[in-house]
Amino acid sequence: MRLLYAAFAFILAPFISAEELGYSATSDGSKWIITSGSGLVVTMLRSSCDIVSLKYNNQELQYKSANTHINSGLGSVTSSIKTLSDAKKTIQITCSKTGLTQYYFFRPNENMIYMGTYHSKDLQLPELRFLARLSRSVVTSGITAAALDGFDVAVEAEDVVANSAGITRSKFYSGVPHIDDTIHGAFGSKVGVYFVMSPQAYETSI
Known part of the structure; x- marks a missing residue:
């Protein structure tokens, strides 16, 4: 439960x-x-x-x-x-x-x-x-490292993606361990x- x-x-x-x-x-x-x-x-x-x-x-x-x-x-x-x-x-x-x-x-x-x-x-x-x-x-004010515009090459189950230059990003990136991120958002x-x-x-x- x-x-x-x-x-x-x-x-x-x-x-x-x-x-x-x-x-x-x-x-x-x-x-x-x-x-x-x-x-x-x-x-x-x-x-x-x-x-x-x-x-x-x-x-x-x-x-x-x-x-x-x-x-x-x-x-x-x-x-x-x-x-x-x-x-x-x-x-x-x-x-x-x-x-x-x-x-x-x-x-x-x-x-x-x-x-x-x-x-x-x-x-x-x-x-x-x-x-x-x-x-x-x-x-x-979203986190740049989590923005996926122009990043369309799947690296890891489509949760991590890369662009043509080989730079990777993830929609889950926050820079803070999730369990410690008790207040998070955008404005x-x-x-x-x-x-x-x-x-x-x-x-x-x-």
């Missing part, structure tokens, strides 16, 4: 004022739409729990060619939404399939997505990771997006 926790934080540049949108959870039948009340609007497919839109003060942060999700996506899931009985009226979205349950939590006026993952032996996975695919035109001129990892955020053998 693996139970992992992390938070996905959106930090506003100090010279941009947050727009009050009202804390709410709605659905158009195919998607969950969560509004934080302080500028963050998250849109998630009900059928897969893929995040397809991350808007912050009306600025779209989500990369359009791929979604944000666990691994390559959970595929078909059973999803549900409810408001918890805590003082903050936390909104909980639960996404379940055999061997894995993913939880998303939202709180009023917090530009955060709290996450928890329960993984059992009923689903065999080579790894378990959350992939946030963001627009590089908005979140511009642009108007917004920063960060993962805040709890001690339980890293997978271990099951």
Whole structure:
């Protein structure tokens, strides 16, 4: 069994004022739409729990060619939404399939997505990771050594690639041992997006 926790934080540049949108959870039948009340609007497919839109003060942060999700996506899931009985009226979205349950939590006026993952032996996975695919035109400060533009020769299972000059790069490069990298992210001129990892955020053998 693996139970992992992390938070996905959106930090506003100090010279941009947050727009009050009202804390709410709605659905158009195919998607969950969560509004934080302080500028963050998250849109998630009900059928897969893929995040397809991350808007912050009306600025779209989500990369359009791929979604944000666990691994390559959970595929078909059973999803549900409810408001918890805590003082903050936390909104909980639960996404379940055999061997894995993913939880998303939202709180009023917090530009955060709290996450928890329960993984059992009923689903065999080579790894378990959350992939946030963001627009590089908005979140511009990515690590150069992890950028793969012009690097298209696979060296190691396509996780390490080379260019025509033989220089290698990896999408996993950070320069910090991953287990020590408890806060990591990227930013642009108007917004920063960060993962805040709890001690339980890293997978271990099951």
